[in-house]
Amino acid sequence: MPEAAVIAFAEAPNVRHTSGTTNGVEMLVPIFREAFEQAGLTKSDIGFWCSGSSDYLAGRAFSFVSAVDAIGAFPPVMESHVEMDGAFALYEAWVKVLTGEADIALAYGFGKSSAGDLRRVLALQLDPYTMAPLWPDSVSIAALQARLGLDNNLWTKRGMAEVAVRSLAAAASNPRAQLASSPDGGGTVDDLLNEPFVADPLHAHDCAPITDGAAVVIIASADRARELCGRPAWITGFEHRIDSGSLGSRNLTGAPSAAAAGTAAGASDVDVAELHAPFTHQEIILRSALGLPESVSISPSGGALAGNPMFAAGLARIGHAARQITSGTASRVLGHATSGPALQQNLVCVMETR
């Protein structure tokens, strides 16, 4: 069985607003350069490119085509796109490497969420017949999920606030994070619980910020990975699954698709899990679905609560997880990405050192 490994990762600063265009070029050019430098590559070494982005987020048709300028696509390159998080683009790139069509592949994701009203834009990912015409916004949908768990004693508001406090404290060591606790300590759980609701039962600290950003991950076949990287992050399992698009048909207090993806990817015995949980209670759901014990370090990057660039945050989770391997900090890690309302789609990438 052929193998592939992550050999480089870079992400743009996670910020509330960039003055750049929605085609992402301004955010992508610097991080491509950064990732190439890490791996000692140039653009001509890349055999396959795949991007994740959204026209609805950009407010223009075929917005990803302009982003192709950033990759220097002449002479013509082998290139693809998914209207999903860049993590799903990485999956396509991984398949390309495993099938021998490319030795080195690059996946990227980008989104300028500040260009529009993100909560309304995300209503359009819902069923277009019976849900989207009501314009249920993304935070309200997540709040329905949060209350189900609270009412059924599956989690507590204190437990949710603890996720926020831990995430923002961890983000203090991530220079690209959008939000982080100040070095002299952030708000306590009690402070946070006294803040007003954004969408009862959710407080601001329960919700990921609105973020402009981009991320890039480079993977390579076994031979090239050994040659280019001292400690490649070997991908041992990479799976994604989806739950019903009918919100009412799902048990929203769990994430069956995350559990299924985790099982298929062999997501056990990891040291670190970077979870793409845009809401505090969703981290609790994911920990349970993926069977992560207390000993696992969760999202040391700060996770999505410290910065959630749409269509890049999931790819960045895999990148941060891989960095734990390439830096020698961990020996087996998991990167997770989600897409859709209330954790509908889930992807798990398990990586380890050799």
Added chain:
Amino acid sequence: MTLPLDQPPDEPPDRLPDPPLSAPLNISFDYTRSLGPVLSQFMTGLAHRAILASRSADGRVHVPPAEYDPVTFAPPAELVHVGPAGTVVTWSWQPEPREGQPLQRPFAWALIRLDGADTPLLHAVDAGTPEQMRTGMRVMARWADEPAGRITDIECFEPAGDAETQDDRHDLMSGPAGDGHEAATALAGDGHVPAQSDQPVTMITTPIRLHYQHSASAEESRYLRALGQGKIVAQRCPSCGKVYVPPRGACPTCGVPTTTDVELPDSGIVTTFCVVNVPFQGQRLPSPYVAASVLLDGADIAFQHLILGCEPDQVRMGMRVRAVWKPPAEWGTTSENISHFEPTGEPDAPYESYAHHL
């Protein structure tokens, strides 16, 4: 032909401190969708103030109806009536309603298990304040004045007092199959059937309106501001030397930022063109007219513009053209400052001089 390839701009571009240009961008589209047999029945039911649900092979009743059985994947055998009263399974509070939402005053979103159904329906509850909301409360559908076969025919739900809960389960959304079905078929629509809605509803139209603040890149902004002064500013790739107009921020060949501004003359050649004969929505010129790729002198990439000032059948590849500007009083930071291009009467450029730009 002498081309001013390296004519320096009047002022260094990096002295321009202005931020990138941006402007509101409002987009809208009315999506028209066919409903298929199951959702057609559901929407037709709504037009008759009835809520229809599907019963799956495991006995569970789904609303909105499932187009295919989640267990057997077969189309649903029968649709049954549910509601119009139900029980709140979970809720969240919307303190500042957004455009397009069911109510424009603070309201609750809720998953509501309608009487007779097993899966809950997402909708709004007009409760006034969050203190009026609780999980397990009874609610009743409030119908729009003129139902037309769409989910918004249910205007919202409203609290239904302390009416006895038929189905007082608080165990998420996974109640035992078959429970409460005695209510199902008894609760048909309210009997108010508008005469004009005898026809089944087979299509829905969903207007989508989105609002953005669209930003030009720094390079595009310099280009547009220069146009506002009657100049055309391109950019040269520091790696391959190609000159791009409009400037693009990154060289598509090299993938590096283009940093050097180059002012170009407003003359060039037609590399290729087409004669527009077909009318289309938004067309501003009477057809036939010519849309052409114009390669400005000193540029490496052509841009599209109109060729007027001669008969369409006079336009040809290699023809020399010059920009016709609108009166300066009408200039803005827009490409529309150039009304069109027209022939200069100079000799045509030889094919070899532009063949590699085609």
